[in-house]
Amino acid sequence: MSDKAKMKIGIYWAASCGGCDVVTTHINEKILDLIEVADIVFWPCAMDFKYDDLRQMADGEMDVCLFNGAIRNSDHEELAELIRKKSKVLIAFGSCACFGGIPGLSNVTTAEESIRRAYLEEPTTLNPEKVLPRLEVRAPEGDLTLPRIWDTVHTLKQVVDVDYFVPGCPPTAELTGSAVDAIISGKLPPAGSVIAGNKALCDECDKVKKNEMRMIEFKAPWETEIDPEQCLMEQGIVCSGPATRSGCGAQCTKVNMPCRGCFGPPDGVEDQGAALLGAIASVVSPPAGKSIDDVFSGLRDPLGLFYRFSLADSMLRRTKISK
Amino acid sequence: MSEFEPKIVAFLCNWCSYAAADSAGTSRKAYPANIRVIRVMCSGRVEPDFILKAFKEGADGVLICGCHPGDCHYLEGNYKTERRAALLHTLLDQFGIEPERFRLEWISASEGERFVTVMAEMVEKIKSIGPMRLELKAVN
Ligand code: SF4
Ligand code: SF4
Ligand code: FES
Numbered sequence: 313m314s315d316k317a318k319m320k321i322g323i324y325w326a327a328s329c330g331g332c333d334v335v336t337t338h339i340n341e342k343i344l345d346l347i348e349v350a351d352i353v354f355w356p357c358a359m360d361f362k363y364d365d366l367r368q369m370a371d372g373e374m375d376v377c378l379f380n381g382a383i384r385n386s387d388h389e390e391l392a393e394l395i396r397k398k399s400k401v402l403i404a405f406g407s408c409a410c411f412g413g414i415p416g417l418s419n420v421t422t423a424e425e426s427i428r429r430a431y432l433e434e435p436t437t438l439n440p441e442k443v444l445p446r447l448e449v450r451a452p453e454g455d456l457t458l459p460r461i462w463d464t465v466h467t468l469k470q471v472v473d474v475d476y477f478v479p480g481c482p483p484t485a486e487l488t489g490s491a492v493d494a495i496i497s498g499k500l501p502p503a504g505s506v507i508a509g510n511k512a513l514c515d516e517c518d519k520v521k522k523n524e525m526r527m528i529e530f531k532a533p534w535e536t537e538i539d540p541e542q543c544l545m546e547q548g549i550v551c552s553g554p555a556t557r558s559g560c561g562a563q564c565t566k567v568n569m570p571c572r573g574c575f576g577p578p579d580g581v582e583d584q585g586a587a588l589l590g591a592i593a594s595v596v597s598p599p600a601g602k603s604i605d606d607v608f609s610g611l612r613d614p615l616g617l618f619y620r621f622s623l624a625d626s627m628l629r630r631t632k633i634s635k
Numbered sequence: 636m637s638e639f640e641p642k643i644v645a646f647l648c649n650w651c652s653y654a655a656a657d658s659a660g661t662s663r664k665a666y667p668a669n670i671r672v673i674r675v676m677c678s679g680r681v682e683p684d685f686i687l688k689a690f691k692e693g694a695d696g697v698l699i700c701g702c703h704p705g706d707c708h709y710l711e712g713n714y715k716t717e718r719r720a721a722l723l724h725t726l727l728d729q730f731g732i733e734p735e736r737f738r739l740e741w742i743s744a745s746e747g748e749r750f751v752t753v754m755a756e757m758v759e760k761i762k763s764i765g766p767m768r769l770e771l772k773a774v775n
Contacts, residue, residue, distance in 0.1 A: 420729075586684035589726060593683075593719040604721045614722065615729035627687040632731030632769055 319375040319495070321346070322354035322366075323405075324395055326388035327415040327465065328381030332406035333357040335482040336378065339489045349496055350375070363391070369398045376495050378405040378478075382415045382624060383466040387459035396472040401500065403491065407481040409468040410506075411576045411584075412624020414481070416465045417616060419623050419630035423461045463633065465624045477506045481574035481621060484560055508559030510579045513571050517553055517562040519543045525595045530610040538568045545595060550617055555587035572620045583627040585618030641695035641761040644671050645754070646685065648678045650708040652700035654744035659751050666754040669761075670698075677701065678739075679712025683719055686727075686737060690769065696736045696761040700753070703741040713741070733764050 325333055333355075337343065353374060354361050377399040383389055396402055407413035418426050431437060431444050449456045468474050478491050491507050494500050501507065509516065521543050531548040538544070544551040544565060552573035553565065564571050577584040598607045611617070619626055647653040653674050659666065671694075675681055678701025689697045699716060707713040720739040728734050738757060742750050 583684040583687055585726070586682065586687055589683045589722050590719060593722055594715055596718055604718055608722055608725065611722075611725075613729075614726050618726070627684060627691050628730055628769065631729065632767075634731065 319350035320353045320373060321350045321495070322374045322377035322395065322399065323352065323357070324354065324377060324379050324381075324391065325357050326379070326381030326391065326409070326468075327384040328406065328408045328413070330357065331482040332378075332380035332408075335406075335485060335488055338485040339492055340485070342489050342492055345496060346492055363394075366391075366394055366398060371397050372400050374399040376401045376403065378403050378491075379468055380406040380409050380482075382408040382412045383468060383471045384415055384418070384464075385459040385461045389466075389471055392468060392472050401475045401495075402468075402472065403476045403478060404468045404474045405478045405491075406483055407479055407574045407576065407621045410477045410479045410625070411622040412465050412467050413574075413621050416467075416622070416624030417620070419465055420615065421631075422463045422633060424463075427461070464630050467625050470624075475503050476500070479506060479508050479557060479575040480560060484563070486561070487559060506557065506576075506579075508557050508575055511558045512578050513553040513556040513558050513560070513562055513565075513575070514543075516558045517543075517565045517571075519565060522546060526597050527592070527595045527607075528597060528599045529607060530612075533569060540568055544568070544570050545592075550588075550592065550611070552584070552588055552618075552620070554591040555581065555584050555618075573618075574621045576622050576625070584622040585615070585626055588618045589614070639762060639766055641669050641758060641766070642671065642693060643669050643696040643698065643754075643757055643761060644673060644689040644694045645698040645700060645757075646673050646675050646678065646681045648680075648701040648708075648712075649674055649676050651702035651706065651744050652678075652740075652742040652750065655700075655742045655746050655750040657747075658744065659747035662747055664747060664751045666751045667758040669758045670754050677707060677709050677712035678716040679707070679709065681716065683723055686723060690732060690736070690767065693767070695764075695767045696738070696757055698738050698740065698753070698757055700740045700742045700750075703743055706743065732767070735760050735764060736767070 323336060354366055377395050379402060383392055404410045408415055431439055432442060445458055447458050447460060478487055487508060520541055523546050525546060527545060527548060529548050533549055549570050551570035553571045555577060556571050556573045557575040557578040559575055573584055581587045596607055598604055647656055678699050681699050686697050701713040701716055724734045727737055740753050
């Protein structure tokens with residue numbers, strides 16, 4: 313194939329841990345197929361690219377950009393808008409870009425509190441002079457600025473239009489591979505599609521229900537000896553399977569760890585946490601002598617559990633800020 | 636400043652609580668205009684995200700009313716509602732939404748009077764807590 317016909321691909325990260333960038337290299341030999349037909353024209357995490365490289369591109373010059381990470385400061389927002397302009401197809405890659413992911417959990421607090429916690433209160437932080445980041449600093453060489461951090465973490469879609477979603481924390485190598493295949497072959501699914509399964513995770517989990525889904529108390533996975541055959545929910549371990557999109561191959565429940573919901577809600581479910589709450593409420597049955605509230609009091613931090621990956625994308629998006 | 640007039644969404648099950656509202660109406664008992672009634676077949680039909688959505692769309696308070704335990708037309712719908720409501724209260728609290736903004740009540744078809752009392756109480760309660768003011772889009 314001549315160089316001229318080669319596709320142009322970008323990979324970008326915003327508020328993310330870097331895991332999504334790593335997984336793009338886990339597609340193994342497929343990466344050779346990819347670079348056969350495509351040039352990577354922007355990937356700041358792995359190669360030396362500057363924002364100006366992006367600014368100089370024509371609008372729509374990148375065929376596809378895989379965007380990972382949530383949007384939580386002014387720099388993320390600016391780059392998301394710029395990348396949207398420069399890409400024909402924009403893919404929200406990974407749970408943070410799709411639903412806010414783990415960074416989205418900071419929607420239970422505010423920017424100010426997060427900064428105070430990280431710079432002043434963290435037991436592992438040594439900051440005797442109590443230095444805090446400042447938005448602007450005057451240095452002899454010129455004025456330096458930092459992006460402004462927001463109170464509320466956003467998903468990519470809340471900021472710009474998104475064409476496809478590849479969920480997962482990180483997306484599996486298989487799903488990344490099928491997204492890459494679709495890009496290479498030009499056979500992309502209908503716009504707006506989520507590249508994963510569309511049922512609930514329970515559908516692909518092979519654990520069996522032995523007691524007609526009755527939950528009499530809540531336990532952490534390490535507080536009980538797990539029967540590897542039985543549904544974890546029946547064993548008192550909250551599992552997000554009923555409220556989570558299939559497509560990962562049930563990789564957590566396979567090793568007896570409950571699903572935490574990183575694939576987000578399945579088709580037709582708007583609020584993953586509310587769906588999980590509903591699922592749990594319908595299976596809890598207090599043993600004799602105990603009330604519903606007794607049983608629920610054993611459930612630690614329902615918000616953090618039900619919305620582990622999707623708080624920023626939930627109905628309420630964040631906790632109420634009292635002003 | 637004019638007095639705060641809360642918006643309150645009340646989900647009423649068709650067989651008991653809606654009938655109670657009806658009988659309150661036919662016996663000409665007045666209840667505050669702050670209540671927006673949504674008729675559902677059973678309180679068990681009210682999924683947790685209906686409540687979150689009501690708050691998101693601007694409700695200052697939400698009520699679910701259904702048949703008394705044992706009386707649900709579909710046998711167990713209201714038991715499910717009760718379990719959901721218990722967990723929802725904890726969740727709403729974590730979201731910073733005062734638990735009083737969400738209330739579950741059993742009101743039978745013959746309790747038109749009680750229906751009016753519960754509605755009036757709820758309006759008073761929400762007036763005393765104040766408007767909801769969710770900041771869903773807080774940037775910076
Ligand atoms: S609840 Fe979890 S363990 Fe049970 S079937 Fe669903 S995914 Fe499997
Ligand atoms: S089992 Fe759940 S948490 Fe684990 S990878 Fe699959 S969707 Fe994510
Ligand atoms: S029909 Fe009234 S609560 Fe089920």
